[in-house]
Amino acid sequence: MNRKTKDMTMNALFIAITVVMALVPNLGMIHLGAVSITIMHIPVIVAGLVLGPKGAIINALAFGLSSLFISAIRPTMPLDVFFVNPLVSVLPRLLFGFTIVIINNLLEKITINYSLRAALTASLSTVAHTVFVLIPLYFLILKSGDVNLTSAMPASVLVFIWGTIVTNGFLEVVASVVIAVPITTALNRIKTS
Numbered sequence: 001m002n003r004k005t006k007d008m009t010m011n012a013l014f015i016a017i018t019v020v021m022a023l024v025p026n027l028g029m030i031h032l033g034a035v036s037i038t039i040m041h042i043p044v045i046v047a048g049l050v051l052g053p054k055g056a057i058i059n060a061l062a063f064g065l066s067s068l069f070i071s072a073i074r075p076t077m078p079l080d081v082f083f084v085n086p087l088v089s090v091l092p093r094l095l096f097g098f099t100i101v102i103i104n105n106l107l108e109k110i111t112i113n114y115s116l117r118a119a120l121t122a123s124l125s126t127v128a129h130t131v132f133v134l135i136p137l138y139f140l141i142l143k144s145g146d147v148n149l150t151s152a153m154p155a156s157v158l159v160f161i162w163g164t165i166v167t168n169g170f171l172e173v174v175a176s177v178v179i180a181v182p183i184t185t186a187l188n189r190i191k192t193s
Contacts, residue, residue, distance in 0.1 A: 006191060007051055014043040014055070015062045022066035031076060037171050040067070041096065041129050042179050045122050048100035049184040050191060060097025064090035078149065082140050092132035099128045118184050122176040130169045134161045 021028025021040045028040035044063050048056030068090055071083035083089040103124050107117045138157045141149050154160050 007055065010051055010187070010191075011047065011055055011058055014047045014059045017043045018059065018062050018066055022070045025074070025076070028066075029070075037168055037175070039172070039175050039179070041093075041126060041172070042122075042176050044093070044097060045100055045125060045176055045180045046183050046187065048097065048125075049104060049118055049121060049180070050187045053101045056097040056100045057094065060093045060100075061090070063096075064093030067093065079137065079141070082137055082144075085136075085140060087136045088133060088140060092129065092136065095132045096125060096129040099132075100125045103128075114188070115181055115185060118181045119177045122180040123173045126173045126176045127165065127169060130165055130172065131161055134164055 018028070018040060021043070028038065030037045030039065040063055044056060044059045047059040064086070067083055068086060071080045071089060075081055100121060104117065104121045107120055110117075112120075135157065138153070138160050141153055144150070154163065
């Protein structure tokens with residue numbers, strides 16, 4: 001099997017995983033009371049590390065569109081209605097895909113082993129993903145005028161982002177490192193064989 005066919009097959013696999021994680025309730029976005037922990041971003045990280053820029057962008061787009069679609073047909077949390085807006089669901093995920101590529105390329109220039117580079121890329125890009133989603137979400141919530149939501153919002157976007165990173169973001173970072181590093185290590189071995 002040539003490299004182009006391998007890459008297409010892997011992209012199809014990652015997109016299928018993303019779609020399944022989106023369609024099966026509590027698989028890709030785990031709801032724990034008021035907190036929602038996303039692990040749907042992990043296939044994008046794996047694709048970016050294994051397939052490079054093209055894989056990261058294709059899978060980031062699949063992630064964003066899946067998020068938009070699920071929010072439109074099956075909202076489960078009060079904030080899900082905002083994810084129907086592509087500024088919250090699609091654009092941040094595309095930026096996330098680019099961020100994976102940028103972080104990985106910067107770390108590749110530093111002589112560190114692959115596992116450490118993958119772990120740093122996974123953790124830093126996960127934090128970036130959280131920030132990219134929360135910024136437009138914060139402003140759309142304030143713009144909505146929904147008294148129940150806006151009264152619960154902190155006065156500062158930084159407080160909102162920091163609070164979410166401390167609650168959800170930490171668990172998402174841990175999950176991305178624990179899942180993405182061994183998978184990318186194994187897939188890179190398969191890809192080069």
